[in-house]
Amino acid sequence: MAYLTLSGISKQFSDSYVVKDFSLEIEKGEFVSFLGPSGCGKTTTLRMVAGFESPTTGNITLDGVDITDSPPNKRNVGMIFQSYALFPNMTVAQNVAFGLRVRRETASNIKQRVEEMISLIHLEEHAHKFPYQLSGGQQRRVSLARALAIQPHVLLLDEPLSALDAKIRVSLRSEIRAIQRKLGITAIFVTHDQEEALSISDRIVVMNAGLIEQVGTPFEVYNFPQTQFVANFVGSLNNAAAEVLDPARGLLNLDGIQLITASDIQSKKKGDKVRISVRPERFSFADVQRKDNVLDCTIENITFLGSVVRIQVKIGNTKFNMDTFNNPFLELPKIGDREQVSCSKEAVLVLDE
Amino acid sequence: MTVSSNSMPGASEKKAPSRSSRFWAWLIFILSAAYFLVPLGATFYWSLKAEKDILGFEAYKRLFADSNFLPAFSQSVVNAAAAIFLSLLIIVPTAYWVTLRLPKLRPVVEFITLLPFVIPAVVLVFGLIRLYSRPPLLWTATYESSRVLLICVYAALSFPYMFRSVDNGLRAIDVRSLTEAAQSLGANWVTILFRVIFPNLRVALLSGALLTFAIVIGELTIALYMAQHTLGPYMADLTRSKVYEPSAMAIVSFSVTWMAMGVIQLITGGQGQATGGH
Ligand SMILES: Nc1ncnc2c1ncn2[C@@H]1O[C@H](COP(=O)(O)OP(=O)(O)O)[C@@H](O)[C@H]1O
Numbered sequence: 179m180a181y182l183t184l185s186g187i188s189k190q191f192s193d194s195y196v197v198k199d200f201s202l203e204i205e206k207g208e209f210v211s212f213l214g215p216s217g218c219g220k221t222t223t224l225r226m227v228a229g230f231e232s233p234t235t236g237n238i239t240l241d242g243v244d245i246t247d248s249p250p251n252k253r254n255v256g257m258i259f260q261s262y263a264l265f266p267n268m269t270v271a272q273n274v275a276f277g278l279r280v281r282r283e284t285a286s287n288i289k290q291r292v293e294e295m296i297s298l299i300h301l302e303e304h305a306h307k308f309p310y311q312l313s314g315g316q317q318r319r320v321s322l323a324r325a326l327a328i329q330p331h332v333l334l335l336d337e338p339l340s341a342l343d344a345k346i347r348v349s350l351r352s353e354i355r356a357i358q359r360k361l362g363i364t365a366i367f368v369t370h371d372q373e374e375a376l377s378i379s380d381r382i383v384v385m386n387a388g389l390i391e392q393v394g395t396p397f398e399v400y401n402f403p404q405t406q407f408v409a410n411f412v413g414s415l416n417n418a419a420a421e422v423l424d425p426a427r428g429l430l431n432l433d434g435i436q437l438i439t440a441s442d443i444q445s446k447k448k449g450d451k452v453r454i455s456v457r458p459e460r461f462s463f464a465d466v467q468r469k470d471n472v473l474d475c476t477i478e479n480i481t482f483l484g485s486v487v488r489i490q491v492k493i494g495n496t497k498f499n500m501d502t503f504n505n506p507f508l509e510l511p512k513i514g515d516r517e518q519v520s521c522s523k524e525a526v527l528v529l530d531e
Numbered sequence: 532m533t534v535s536s537n538s539m540p541g542a543s544e545k546k547a548p549s550r551s552s553r554f555w556a557w558l559i560f561i562l563s564a565a566y567f568l569v570p571l572g573a574t575f576y577w578s579l580k581a582e583k584d585i586l587g588f589e590a591y592k593r594l595f596a597d598s599n600f601l602p603a604f605s606q607s608v609v610n611a612a613a614a615i616f617l618s619l620l621i622i623v624p625t626a627y628w629v630t631l632r633l634p635k636l637r638p639v640v641e642f643i644t645l646l647p648f649v650i651p652a653v654v655l656v657f658g659l660i661r662l663y664s665r666p667p668l669l670w671t672a673t674y675e676s677s678r679v680l681l682i683c684v685y686a687a688l689s690f691p692y693m694f695r696s697v698d699n700g701l702r703a704i705d706v707r708s709l710t711e712a713a714q715s716l717g718a719n720w721v722t723i724l725f726r727v728i729f730p731n732l733r734v735a736l737l738s739g740a741l742l743t744f745a746i747v748i749g750e751l752t753i754a755l756y757m758a759q760h761t762l763g764p765y766m767a768d769l770t771r772s773k774v775y776e777p778s779a780m781a782i783v784s785f786s787v788t789w790m791a792m793g794v795i796q797l798i799t800g801g802q803g804q805a806t807g808g809h
């Protein structure tokens with residue numbers, strides 16, 4: 179049986195459901211992300227695990243114990259808040275010690291554990307500073323140490339990296355992941371940033387409007403999105419309208435150009451309108467002979483993005499982005515050139531709406 | 532957050548006020564200072580003239596020598612302390628709960644705490660005496676029970692000040708996140724109140740306490756009608772029977788208040804930076 183189980187959770191505020199029929203099983207030591215746009219119910223779900231909200235329906239069990247109705251201070255669930263929520267009247271060391279003092283640990287235990295935690299987050303020199311004397315990144319680390327000091331069963335992180343600048347965000351996220359691995363702690367990480375979720379998680383729960391769209395590893399969620407929403411939200415995507423030509427062979431018509439897809443369109447009929455999705459990096463200029471789809475196009479625009487060059491091409495009447503890795507010997511076409519691009523049939527996705 | 536307002540172009544243009552506006556600012560400052568300081572100076576001067584032809588502290592000596600002064604003074608101080616304690620005990624949890632759980636009720640609670648402003652002291656005291664001097668609520672029977680009643684009334688009188696200070700203090704911190712952080716670390720309500728909320732409201736609590744102290748220490752009407760020998764009735768008595776001592780008394784009570792403010796400045800000196808950082 180899974181370590182943390184949410185079964186059939188829903189949450190109603192006044193007259194609207196914010197979370198609907200949410201079921202998820204998390205294994206011990208797993209790092210799971212909730213990914214979705216702002217307002218989709220991520221924080222609410224997390225708060226139900228922490229005990230700050232009680233579910234309208236459904237159950238939560240932790241290590242075999244039903245905790246659906248137990249108060250937050252009895253759950254032993256650590257939480258990192260979107261705001262820092264450090265106690266302004268206490269030093270770093272006192273903040274970290276708070277949970278241990280509440281548990282009436284002995285003074286020597288507290289001292290040892292606090293030192294351990296503070297060295298874990300590399301703030302030894304700042305142990306006796308107050309929160310207002312620290313930078314945003316340092317305050318984040320203190321709140322992490324404070325939550326970890328009590329050795330919680332589960333660590334909940336609500337957008338812990340928002341409001342930090344890009345560099346610190348990336349370094350802190352690998353630090354969080356390293357600490358989580360080292361301690362083997364079960365963690366739920368809430369974010370609306372797909373790159374963050376892809377880089378940090380064992381599994382991602384993609385949410386939309388209170389519902390789970392897909393649960394899977396970063397690899398699965400990115401490469402095999404099950405819904406239109408997931409495909410669009412995770413990574414960038416080209417979308418176009420097409421028409422079914424032959425459901426059995428997977429043939430489609432895009433503005434008079436014939437395409438073949440590996441997606442299952444057997445349930446469709448000839449002439450049905452569908453939406454096709456192709457990731458920009460799945461197009462290429464090379465291998466034109468070997469690919470399933472070879473398409474005539476016009477170069478519309480070229481954008482240099484550092485490690486990647488994004489080229490906008492027009493196929494039929496539809497504009498697509500294609501990404502190729504940058505290298506100093508890359509021979510780029512010029513705007514207005516006529517070229518051929520290729521993509522495999524697996525790259526052409528026809529997804530449920 | 533203040534950084535953005537500093538960088539507004541309008542703000543930097545106004546940095547150097549013109550000569551005439553500076554003149555008016557000073558004039559207004561001097562006038563208001565005079566309005567405050569001249570009577571104070573005159574009172575102090577008068578309090579020094581108790582002995583014929585020389586200035587000295589004779590009036591103060593007589594005041595402290597009066598066997599009624601110190602008991603009245605200490606009684607008022609104790610009343611004030613008790614009223615502050617009671618008021619804090621009622622207002623802090625109330626304001627905290629309203630902020631955390633019942634924000635919609637804030638206007639109602641705010642109105643209730645304002646009631647002591649609306650009802651004149653004389654009306655209040657007659658109402659009190661009518662209500663509490665007959666069974667089943669016979670609270671005015673003895674001097675001591677009347678005194679307890681008086682302390683309760685003072686606590687109620689302090690509500691407008693206390694609620695406002697505490698409410699301001701609570702708005703300055705993120706009450707909800709701090710509470711939830713403490714909860715998730717295992718703390719119960721008592722721990723949260725005493726270890727997290729109270730310490731972060733230090734400045735607010737002290738200013739509320741100071742205002743309560745200032746009200747109680749010189750309160751006359753209610754103490755008089757309830758036959759309490761506190762500082763208010765004592766001063767009134769003094770004014771009727773003596774010439775210089777009332778001025779000395781005024782200076783003493785003024786100094787006590789200023790000393791209390793000085794103490795608050797000292798205690799909260801470090802805290803000012805902390806809240807400034809947010
Ligand atoms: N206490 C509440 N009362 C009413 N509505 C709420 C409350 N908390 C959250 N909501 C609503 O629930 C929705 C989901 O919120 P939230 O879980 O915070 O989303 P997310 O964290 O994914 O951005 C939002 O529309 C929000 O307005």
Ligand SMILES: [Mg+2]
Pocket residue numbers: 217220221222
């Ligand atoms: Mg949120």
